[in-house]
Amino acid sequence: MKIAFYGSSLLSSYWNGAATYYRGLLKALAALGYDITFYEPDVYDRQKNRDMEAPGWCSVVVYEPTPQALMQVTARAPDADIVVKASGVGFEDEALLLEALRHARPDALTIFWDVDAPATLAQLGDEPDHPLHRALRKLDLVLTYGGGDPVVYAYRAMGARHCIPVYNALDPDTHHPVEPDRRFACDLAFLGNRLPDREKRVEEFFLAPAARLPASRFLIGGSGWDDKPMSPNVRWIGHVGTRDHNAFNVTPKAVLNISRDSMASNGFSPATRVFEAAGAGACLISDAWLGIDHFLKPDEEILAARDGQDVIDILADLTDDRARAVGEAALRRVLADHTYSHRAALADEIFRRFAKRSPVEAAA
Template identity: 35%
Template sequence: MSAAPPLRIVVLGLSLSSSWGNGHATTYRALLRAFAARGHEVLFLERDTPWYARHRDLEAPGFCTLAFYDDLMGLQVWGGAIADADAVILGSYVPDGVAVGDLVLKMARGVTAFYDIDTPVTLSGLERGEVAYIAARQIPGYDLYLSFTGGPTLDLLERRYHARAARQLYCSADAEAYRPIERAPRWDLSYLGTYSPDRQPALERLLLEPARRAPDLRFVVAGPQYPGEIRWPANVQRIDHLPPAEHAVFYTRSRFTLNVTRAAMVQHGYSPSVRLFEAGACGTAIISDIWDGVDTILTPGSEILLAQNPDDVLDILRQLPEARRRAIGQAARAHVLRDHTAARRAAELESHLRQAIAGRAGAFAGAPRDAGQTLSMQVPT
């Protein structure tokens, strides 16, 4: 728990309540649970959409207040909470995100931050003028640009898009939920992730083609929204949706698991997926595609294995000694527990927010806020 006074924050994100086809959910859940454990108070505002409403698997989180709004007019009911919060964080892919961002930047009197869990995709979209959840004109208005991507991208955000303070905030693993569980391996290679067109060629190259060449080995792909026309080899099991509560068993039952990266994230580098940290926390040996910065997350050869083509994958699956496989998984787990837990990330978030608050206090010294204002975390009446 932080020794400084607790913070009250409002987070507007894609979805906290549903993990169905939504990698943001486990990221927010882990981060905000750890943030609340530090003594802070969180209100999460989620757009009530039919898709997520049909697939909710967390309707009453114990670590924050979760509230739903129907549209922009409904969001304005929460105007008092937004205005009075110490910090308001808007996440990527929020429906009508540009309009929501305009509302946040107009109403919030505390620190404002944009949390981009999709930074390379955002940047590619901004270049084409095709981003629905943030406009380039809004970026300089946020006190913080919290980025899923680190490395040179942070300089790019400040130089080209005039972000006031671009700060790395990687995803993380909930160390309590993601841990080794004693189970006999069921699959030689697994993959967990929602279908994405620009990720599919890597999945084809590093899992489906190895499966075709090695019918004696066992593979599994878990995740929704894969097109019906994909021809799955007979030795590839399909799981349409895997709830977060079953992730640890899934990883533990995999001799190896695959990490593949979206094309824009490979281009920018330094974009580790949440699944990489979660699999590592479970002690499962990870085979990954190659991208700049992967060696700053886990050490290739001793904590993670890199592959470019089907032959690389099959060499690992068939030839890597069992003792080394286990050692790689254990080393990855040790590194994740040291540097990439939700507790570590929550501390980083608090540090970023407090620095921004201190900066605002200096910039606006003498500009009083209304005394006695508090952030209500109860549903407005």
């Protein structure tokens, strides 16, 4: 079956947290025989900051951020058996959704794939005239990469026919153990861009503990932190490309995951970084959120912190041997249960269950 996927960017992770998800899932779907074309706009300097070239398992069409180009790429939707519009594309999202739906064949499976469901649902709640309200009744499926039952129930209440989570996961070919790199040596590292709905949690779970532990070394990567006040024992290194994520995760004694406000409040929303870190065998400390035990077992495969004091207490008791044991347990778990091959098998089952034509007809 052919998939037309309209998303933010496959080729660049720059200001694009969904890149890892797209890459892992679409690569695994291609291995199952899907013929995929990914359409991404040239926005936010992403094409100037590519960290991969067009892969052999997926065709990529980069288009200019103009109404004419948008019309050209959506006019190709009839070529596909499955038409996907992702959230947060970054250029005329509403128009892109409506045009993709307008051009999709009547027998095509139409999907809104939400890579930030809590934020989308909050926007829909604030904007009763948002075009997505009307589109939900036309779409066959809403798929999300997190959120669990709260998100499913919210989407169903807003008119979605079906809403199914297809969670983040690990691509073991991309994220795996490597040799440590002294550039990233520290006691605790955090990687994430500076965003309004995460900044206070970064202050609570990372910056405040760092200020209270002057003898420990802390490392923060990601864009936007250059003018943020930090204690002298915190080192900011700017944007960290995906090629360095394995070393960034495996080198520190521990790495920290901090969810955005909406993700933490909804629960069941593990960030891609959770699986990246676990796949590298890192000792992962995460802010606590509902559903964390669905993915990794607290105290054995992940260390959960309710607040900054918990982070301090965890670091005080964390020996090198303990950190290594937690990281090794996390790696075993994600390889067993949480790879993109697992997620692609679920997506394939969903596509076949809701397909309007049989797989044999679609392949003809």
